[in-house]
Amino acid sequence: MSQSHGYNNNIAIVVDCDDTIIGRIRVTRKRRLTRRSNKTLLETLTRDWYKEQSTSKKIGLTFGYLFVKAHKAFAPAWGKLFDDETTGETTSMQVYGAFMLKKAEMSIDFIEQKAKEYAKLLKPSEIEAFKRCNCDVYIVSAEPVQLLEAIVKEAGLSGYVKGVFGTEFKVENGVITGFVKESLSAGIRGKYGGMKDIVSNGYSKVFALGDSMADVGLTKLYQHKVTLGTFHDSPPELKEYVKENGGPIVGSSEEFLEYVAEKAAA
Numbered sequence: 001m002s003q004s005h006g007y008n009n010n011i012a013i014v015v016d017c018d019d020t021i022i023g024r025i026r027v028t029r030k031r032r033l034t035r036r037s038n039k040t041l042l043e044t045l046t047r048d049w050y051k052e053q054s055t056s057k058k059i060g061l062t063f064g065y066l067f068v069k070a071h072k073a074f075a076p077a078w079g080k081l082f083d084d085e086t087t088g089e090t091t092s093m094q095v096y097g098a099f100m101l102k103k104a105e106m107s108i109d110f111i112e113q114k115a116k117e118y119a120k121l122l123k124p125s126e127i128e129a130f131k132r133c134n135c136d137v138y139i140v141s142a143e144p145v146q147l148l149e150a151i152v153k154e155a156g157l158s159g160y161v162k163g164v165f166g167t168e169f170k171v172e173n174g175v176i177t178g179f180v181k182e183s184l185s186a187g188i189r190g191k192y193g194g195m196k197d198i199v200s201n202g203y204s205k206v207f208a209l210g211d212s213m214a215d216v217g218l219t220k221l222y223q224h225k226v227t228l229g230t231f232h233d234s235p236p237e238l239k240e241y242v243k244e245n246g247g248p249i250v251g252s253s254e255e256f257l258e259y260v261a262e263k264a265a266a
Helices: 021-026 041-051 055-082 089-104 108-119 124-132 145-154 181-185 191-199 214-220 236-244 253-265
Strands: 011-015 136-144 163-167 169-172 175-179 205-209 226-231
Touching (some): 041 136, 041 145, 055 089, 089 175, 124 253, 136 191, 163 181, 175 181, 191 214, 205 214, 205 253, 226 236
Parallel strands (some): 205 226
């Protein structure tokens, strides 16, 4: 971590990439990506791999995708039966791993290739905002850890992001075969485990940026230490919660990072 004058190691920033840093750049890509801007980074990566495959493999992956989509509709009920989680998140991702990732046989090298492309979508001002931060910055996301780490590296932010938490790919002989079970079991795809680790690092204050009510549950466990911020266009109930708890409502991730930098310098 590059430390500048006035560095405050008692404060940490947590950025959730789902529809914040990575999610928002996804909709600025070419028109073909704008049409599927509601898809996760994982789904975008899988689709990009799909386009490069043979016709026969595409057919197999299409059937896998349809099965995953059908399962997702019943995931909450199935989750209660199989892994005691009301969201069914773990079961859903196990199905995705078995019927999409394992069938896709995606090379880990493909991740690095796409990371170069995705990193270029980050605005220079966003990258500079990370670099100006005078406290520890973490990324806590449901997205694949290996992909996020590669994007961070390609964006030149390795020395400015202290840690990345999320879903971890299982890799065998250079090929992605699914997900590491522990990362699926750690709350919502590793996010709860990541937040727990960060809070336990001894920070006096943690500022987190989120965009959905799911992020309330993620931070509420540590409400005494974590202040949640959100965007102007977030759901009304989330903005109300943030406002009631003294968090910032911002127009961009850059504005959030600058807000915390000011707090850290005070």
